Amino acid sequence: MSNREFKIVLLGEGCVGKTSLALRYVEDKFNDKHLTTVQASFLSKKLNVSGRRVTLNIWDTAGQERFHALGPIYYRDSDGAILVYDITDEDSFEKARNWVKELRKIRGNDVTLYLVGNKIDLERDRHVPLANAEEFASSVGAKHCGTSAKLNRGVEEAFARLTADMLARRDAEEASNPGSSSRSSTSRSEGATSAGRRSSGRNAGIIVGEDDVDGASGAGGGKCC
Ligand SMILES: Nc1nc2c(ncn2[C@@H]2O[C@H](COP(=O)(O)OP(=O)(O)OP(=O)(O)O)[C@@H](O)[C@H]2O)c(=O)[nH]1
Ligand SMILES: [Mg+2]
Numbered sequence: 001m002s003n004r005e006f007k008i009v010l011l012g013e014g015c016v017g018k019t020s021l022a023l024r025y026v027e028d029k030f031n032d033k034h035l036t037t038v039q040a041s042f043l044s045k046k047l048n049v050s051g052r053r054v055t056l057n058i059w060d061t062a063g064q065e066r067f068h069a070l071g072p073i074y075y076r077d078s079d080g081a082i083l084v085y086d087i088t089d090e091d092s093f094e095k096a097r098n099w100v101k102e103l104r105k106i107r108g109n110d111v112t113l114y115l116v117g118n119k120i121d122l123e124r125d126r127h128v129p130l131a132n133a134e135e136f137a138s139s140v141g142a143k144h145c146g147t148s149a150k151l152n153r154g155v156e157e158a159f160a161r162l163t164a165d166m167l168a169r170r171d172a173e174e175a176s177n178p179g180s181s182s183r184s185s186t187s188r189s190e191g192a193t194s195a196g197r198r199s200s201g202r203n204a205g206i207i208v209g210e211d212d213v214d215g216a217s218g219a220g221g222g223k224c225c
Pocket of ligand 2: 018019020035036037060061062063
């Protein structure tokens with residue numbers, strides 16, 4: 001049985017919960033503390049989807065401004081993208097437009113895009129109306145989901161929907177081009193970067209650092225975002 005392999009990138013502003021979503025989905029863990037992702041981290045998950053073996057290679061990119069130039073390195077060859085915003089943070093939603101532009105510059109329409117509003121456990125502090133988010137998602141060819149990495153709500157569903165869409169897209173591509181060998185196994189995740197080639201190891205390459213942004217600014221209070 002062939003193994004379908006997909007590369008997924010998580011992108012969006014800092015502190016919206018990208019790492020938390022990846023960790024919840026792959027390891028069922030949650031950390032209340034914000035450990036700023038430096039460059040990117042990698043996690044891998046194997047699934048069985050209706051009897052078909054699927055491997056998801058998940059690249060969790062850094063949202064902080066100082067790492068923005070690196071994003072496109074990780075977008076290369078991605079099959080799916082999860083653009084995360086925080087439903088309590090309007091700015092993280094406003095900036096989603098820029099993240100879509102960056103992603104489309106590299107992948108055009110060759111990537112299946114999901115817009116994910118995270119932290120739905122904080123519904124009473126919501127600053128992004130659901131209708132606006134859904135409208136924006138459809139205007140950029142994306143689907144929309146709500147999640148709480150903290151309470152494990154909607155996370156499995158978001159990844160499952162994305163996986164189903166990527167599988168359907170791959171099947172359609174192969175049906176319309178039967179001569180092409182299945183873009184399964186390792187070839188698909190091997191980008192031109194070393195990032196792509198690290199995909200064989202589980203949880204390899206996780207690089208996190210303490211968030212020192214507020215500390216450096218002397219703002220105090222200890223809240224990072
Ligand atoms: N209430 C709530 N907090 C969350 C949720 N998801 C993440 N957080 C918190 O939000 C903060 C940031 O989460 P991260 O996952 O580190 O955010 P990130 O998007 O990876 O941030 P960068 O790596 O800097 O880009 C942490 O304090 C998390 O505990 C959620 O669903 N609900
Ligand atoms: Mg992170």
